[in-house]
Amino acid sequence: MLSLILLNCKGNQVETAEIKGKRIAIDENIEADPEIEEFVAPYKEHLNKTLDSTLAYNPKDMVKSDGDLNTAIGNLMADIVMEQVNPIFKSRAGNEIDMVLLNHGGIRSGLNKGNISTRSAYALMPFENEIVVAELSGEKIKEMLSYLERAKTAHPVSGIQIEMDQNYKVIRAEINGEEIDENKSYFVATSDYLQQGGDNMNFFKAPINLYKVDYKLRNAIIDYFKKADTLKVEKDNRFIRK
Amino acid sequence: MKRRYFIQQTSAATAFIGIGGLSSLSFKPNYKKHITILHTNDVHSHIEPFGPDDSRNPNMGGVARRATLIQQIRNENPNTLLLDAGDIFQGMPYFNFYGGELEFKLMSKMKYDASTLGNHDFDNGIDGLYAQLPHAEFDFICSNYDLSDTVMDGHTRKHKVFTKDGVKIGIFGLGIELQGLVNKGLYKETKYLDPVEIAQDQSRILKEEKNCDLVICLSHLGYDYSHDKISDIKLAKATENIDLIIGGHTHTFLDKPSIETNKAGNKVLVNQVGCYGLYLGRIDFYLDDKNNIEANGLKIEV
Numbered sequence: 001m002l003s004l005i006l007l008n009c010k011g012n013q014v015e016t017a018e019i020k021g022k023r024i025a026i027d028e029n030i031e032a033d034p035e036i037e038e039f040v041a042p043y044k045e046h047l048n049k050t051l052d053s054t055l056a057y058n059p060k061d062m063v064k065s066d067g068d069l070n071t072a073i074g075n076l077m078a079d080i081v082m083e084q085v086n087p088i089f090k091s092r093a094g095n096e097i098d099m100v101l102l103n104h105g106g107i108r109s110g111l112n113k114g115n116i117s118t119r120s121a122y123a124l125m126p127f128e129n130e131i132v133v134a135e136l137s138g139e140k141i142k143e144m145l146s147y148l149e150r151a152k153t154a155h156p157v158s159g160i161q162i163e164m165d166q167n168y169k170v171i172r173a174e175i176n177g178e179e180i181d182e183n184k185s186y187f188v189a190t191s192d193y194l195q196q197g198g199d200n201m202n203f204f205k206a207p208i209n210l211y212k213v214d215y216k217l218r219n220a221i222i223d224y225f226k227k228a229d230t231l232k233v234e235k236d237n238r239f240i241r242k
Numbered sequence: 243m244k245r246r247y248f249i250q251q252t253s254a255a256t257a258f259i260g261i262g263g264l265s266s267l268s269f270k271p272n273y274k275k276h277i278t279i280l281h282t283n284d285v286h287s288h289i290e291p292f293g294p295d296d297s298r299n300p301n302m303g304g305v306a307r308r309a310t311l312i313q314q315i316r317n318e319n320p321n322t323l324l325l326d327a328g329d330i331f332q333g334m335p336y337f338n339f340y341g342g343e344l345e346f347k348l349m350s351k352m353k354y355d356a357s358t359l360g361n362h363d364f365d366n367g368i369d370g371l372y373a374q375l376p377h378a379e380f381d382f383i384c385s386n387y388d389l390s391d392t393v394m395d396g397h398t399r400k401h402k403v404f405t406k407d408g409v410k411i412g413i414f415g416l417g418i419e420l421q422g423l424v425n426k427g428l429y430k431e432t433k434y435l436d437p438v439e440i441a442q443d444q445s446r447i448l449k450e451e452k453n454c455d456l457v458i459c460l461s462h463l464g465y466d467y468s469h470d471k472i473s474d475i476k477l478a479k480a481t482e483n484i485d486l487i488i489g490g491h492t493h494t495f496l497d498k499p500s501i502e503t504n505k506a507g508n509k510v511l512v513n514q515v516g517c518y519g520l521y522l523g524r525i526d527f528y529l530d531d532k533n534n535i536e537a538n539g540l541k542i543e544v
Contacts (some may be wrong), residue, residue: 017535018528019542021499021511023521024311025302028291032306033313036351040289040305043344047335122335128365130425192425212427 051119055225059232063110067154069164069239073111074156076233077124077221078102081189082158084220085131088213089187097133098175098186099159101144103199106191107156116225125218129191134207138182143203145170145180154239162239171242191217274531275407277456278322280312280524283490284517285326286333286362287345292518303519309352311522319526321406324353327490328360328417328462331371333518341366346377354380356402358415358460359387360490367428368392383415383460386440391431401444403452409533412448415460416441416477418491437463437472438480445483455533459487465494465514478502478510485535486511486525493517499525501542509542 062073078100086097109123136144145162148155152168163172173180180186185208195204225231291304316322326349331342342363349357359382363371372393382398389395401414416437420429441459448454459477466475474489482505495516502510515521529535 017530017541019511019535020526020528021513021524021542023497023515023523025521026291026304026307026311026519028301030307030311032304033309034306036306036309036348039348039351040344043336043340044290047339050339051335119335122338128332128338 051122052117054115054117055121055222056116056228057230058111058113058116059230061110061113062233064104064107064154067235068241069154069162070157070235070237071107071154072233072235073107073124074102074104074154075158075236075238076111076231077107077217078156078158079233080221080224081131081217084224085133085189085213085215088215089133089189089211092213093133093187093211095187097159097189100157100189101160101194101201102156102190103194103201104153104155105199106193111231116231118222118225121218121221121225125221127193127218129193129217131189131213131215131217131220132192132195133187133189133211133213134195134204135185135209135211136188136203136207138180138184138186140203140207141173141175141180141186141188142182144188144201145173147201147203148239157239160238164241166241168241187211275409275527275529275533276319276321277406277409277411277527277529278315278319278524279325279458279486279488279527280315280322280522281325281327281488281513281515282308282519282522283327283462283488283514284329284360284493285345285519286329286517287331287337287342288334288518289336289344289348299518299520305348305352305519308519308522309348312352315524321409323355323404323406323411325413325458325460325488326354326357327460327488327514328358329362329490329517330357330360332362332365337365341370342374343377346374350377350379355404356381356383356413356415356460358382358462358490359384359398359417360462361418361420361423364420364424364429364432368394368430368432372397383413384417385414385444386435386437387417388433388435391433394432401448403448403454409456409527409529410452410454411456411458412445412452412454413458413460414441414444414448416463418462418464437461438477441477441481441484445481449483455529456485456527456535457483459484461487461489462491463489464492465489465496465512466492474512474514475500475502478504478512480505481510482506482508484510485527486513488523489514495521499523511542 081100149168161174194201289305292299292302294300330345331337384398385400404411419434445457448457461474464473466473474487494514499511499513504510513523515523
């Protein structure tokens, strides 16, 4: 209460105004409106049926903390982007994607052993991020490598081979089996979030060219799950410390 | 002279009896009008309640429960307005699957009166928002987005005046700057206009030209920021003629409205109820028979 109410009883002059404010918790003490529940039911049923239908089989548990600089689940996501997006990019831009870089924080859940559903893809990637392809100079790729040296994190990659020493200094980095050439440019697929500077990946910010592929990361994952029968992605030596 | 004195005495006596009669029924001050404002923000496609095992909000939320609560309050006071401060879309697969159709249909069933636009309401592009408009039987009020070069042209209002029990309630809306928050390809030619200038203009029109008794700003600017960015708190202080700001965007859980002082020295309420339909905000305005809430000794109980 801020100030006392002043009662005023002179003739037709009525009482001073009053304002009350509060919030009301919506919890199990409030009965659900049956008409609303009935209305939602068919949407819910369709949603659950679609989300829970099996798309693929996963032979082993995958979590994002199961590796030093690369993880099975991160490799899976980066490889999915390469496999799903390269044909689209090739037909639109006439070039091949050289590499993929995503962010470790963008892996939003693990994948349990067993049947993989659309729900798994939503858990893995709940956001609406679109895949983009940034054409970066060799110089920017070097900036990317020093970013990865500082990050010391298993950011998912595909198409690039990186070896670091125990102090996270890059010893060797190759794209398409060749050392990075500062005079060349490279086509790097990533998410629109990262391209716009998410996770401080500032080397993405001013690319030579930026190509949209109009493909959501989650949809690429779902499409890959649909065509894969059994997931067979492992931790490997694409990004390691020696 | 004598006659005039007699009339004065008579009217005073009549008035006294009238008030005395009512007072005997209740010791509470009897206001002539009672307006209830109910509000949500950042519901983000949360339709079902959180499950019992949820780590943060077990057994909270749910549209069907919200509908029951709203109906109960409307039964108590038919002079109720139901408002949303934006970010209706995005957050649960219901949005990804149905594009916002179910969210709009449910809000229409609950008889929402108006909503403003949040940044996530552009997540399927401005075309995706436009496509869902046939499912929304309530108004979108947004004063600081110039949508004239988009498909949404003519489908939002700069303000709207609702009349409840003779009380005129003017509502205008403010959206957050979309650049940097939403891809340009999604919001297209939506132009963001300065919220403070627009708020000053709209609230003046509502108060002075449309003679509104209450002016409410539906805002998706965000509650408060440590940096310069415009927020509901900054807006409250920088403007006049606004009585209540209903906010969103920052998912700020206020257990009661904040009270700020505006440029003219008057009190402004700022409220926000977190997100995901976990809470319903409720503000009750009691007005005297001149529909005045700014009489001496305005009492704000929060």
